[in-house]
Amino acid sequence: MMSKEHVVVIYPHPDDEAFGASGTIAQFREKGIPVTYLCGTLGEMGRNMGNPTFATRESLREIRKKELIEACNVLDVELEMLGYRDKTLEFESREEVADHLYSYLKKIKPSLVITHYPEHAVHPDHDALGAAAIRAVEMLPESDRPTVWAQAISNDSVEKLGEPDIQNDVTPLFKKKLAAIMAHKSQADGMLSTVKNDADDIEQAAKMWLGMESFYIWEY
Amino acid sequence: MQPIDVEQVQQEIEKRANKEVYIHLETTNGAYASHFNKEAYNVGAFIRNAKVTYERGKIVGTENAFRVGLKMDIGWIYAEGISQFEIDENNALLMAGHDREGRLMVALQISEQPFHY
Ligand SMILES: [Zn+2]
Numbered sequence: 042m043m044s045k046e047h048v049v050v051i052y053p054h055p056d057d058e059a060f061g062a063s064g065t066i067a068q069f070r071e072k073g074i075p076v077t078y079l080c081g082t083l084g085e086m087g088r089n090m091g092n093p094t095f096a097t098r099e100s101l102r103e104i105r106k107k108e109l110i111e112a113c114n115v116l117d118v119e120l121e122m123l124g125y126r127d128k129t130l131e132f133e134s135r136e137e138v139a140d141h142l143y144s145y146l147k148k149i150k151p152s153l154v155i156t157h158y159p160e161h162a163v164h165p166d167h168d169a170l171g172a173a174a175i176r177a178v179e180m181l182p183e184s185d186r187p188t189v190w191a192q193a194i195s196n197d198s199v200e201k202l203g204e205p206d207i208q209n210d211v212t213p214l215f216k217k218k219l220a221a222i223m224a225h226k227s228q229a230d231g232m233l234s235t236v237k238n239d240a241d242d243i244e245q246a247a248k249m250w251l252g253m254e255s256f257y258i259w260e261y
Numbered sequence: 262m263q264p265i266d267v268e269q270v271q272q273e274i275e276k277r278a279n280k281e282v283y284i285h286l287e288t289t290n291g292a293y294a295s296h297f298n299k300e301a302y303n304v305g306a307f308i309r310n311a312k313v314t315y316e317r318g319k320i321v322g323t324e325n326a327f328r329v330g331l332k333m334d335i336g337w338i339y340a341e342g343i344s345q346f347e348i349d350e351n352n353a354l355l356m357a358g359h360d361r362e363g364r365l366m367v368a369l370q371i372s373e374q375p376f377h378y
Contacts, residue, residue, distance in 0.1 A: 086289075086307070088289055088291045088364040088365050089362075089363065089364050089365075090359060090363050090364065090365055091363055092362050092363035093363060094262060094345075094359055094363040097262060097347060097349065097355050097357065098285065098287070098355065098357065098365065098368050098370065099349055099351075099353065099355060099370070099376065099377070100349070102377065126378065128292075128307075163292070163293060163296045164292045164293070165292065166292075195296070196296065230363065
């Protein structure tokens with residue numbers, strides 16, 4: 042039984058929250074529900090270096106950390122940086138990562154956890170942290186377990202998993218979502234420039250990034 | 262980073278020869294290559310903080326496509342597609358190649374101190 046609502050978002054990369062769930066996060070914040078983002082890594086192995094490039098492999102870490110803090114300010118959420126290294130989460134001990142996440146969940150007692158759907162989240166870090174998050178929730182006594190919204194982004198997710206349980210139209214929060222994305226300048230630059238050339242692309246990208254945020258309710 | 266200046270980069274490579282150095286070597290086409298294009302493959306490799314000593318190093322190439330080779334006692338370190346470089350605040354020689362959208366495709370970095378974990 043949840044006396045107080047609190048949402049915990051668990052993703053591995055700075056910008057996952059912006060592209061994936063910032064509309065949903067903004068909705069919760071508008072209702073006054075606290076949101077905490079547990080961000081797994083600093084995205085230090087990211088490919089995007091800004092366009093034109095302004096980051097290097099070595100400076101990217103600090104740049105993305107600043108961007109992450111700014112995005113969390115835009116969204117008005119609490120931020121906890123978990124300190125793993127980008128691209129390596131799947132090689133860590135699943136149980137240790139789950140224990141680490143559990144230590145936060147035990148303290149926060151969330152009513153809802155948002156994370157990636159394991160095996161359907163494309164990036165190995167997404168799959169690995171999503172699986173650890175689901176395991177961490179499972180470690181809570183059944184009576185204290187929050188609902189888990191798992192986000193699938195693979196091309197065949199609807200085919201394999203069916204329609205998402207939660208299809209959240211976040212179009213009204215377009216501006217907030219765009220501001221959260223733009224806070225991640227080193228990442229947004231490259232991604233936006235790849236869609237600039239083609240009107241169809243822009244429409245598709247806008248739909249993908251800005252229109253709907255979908256989640257599956259995880260069945261324990 | 263700035264465009265490769267062969268003479269300057271060559272000097273920086275030589276400055277770091279014949280001593281223990283730390284190497285970051287990487288190539289990647291990203292974790293989303295096959296997500297956005299079914300025909301594509303996800304390919305990448307990196308090694309961070311390999312402690313080596315090279316006796317000779319050279320940068321060769323033209324304009325946008327330089328190659329760097331470091332000759333070691335019993336092996337080689339090689340990178341292709343290098344187009345930019347920088348000496349960073351820790352005096353590390355950073356070399357990299359990016360695509361048209363500014364995404365890193367290849368990096369070879371040489372430092373006398375270990376790179377951040
Ligand atoms: Zn991500």
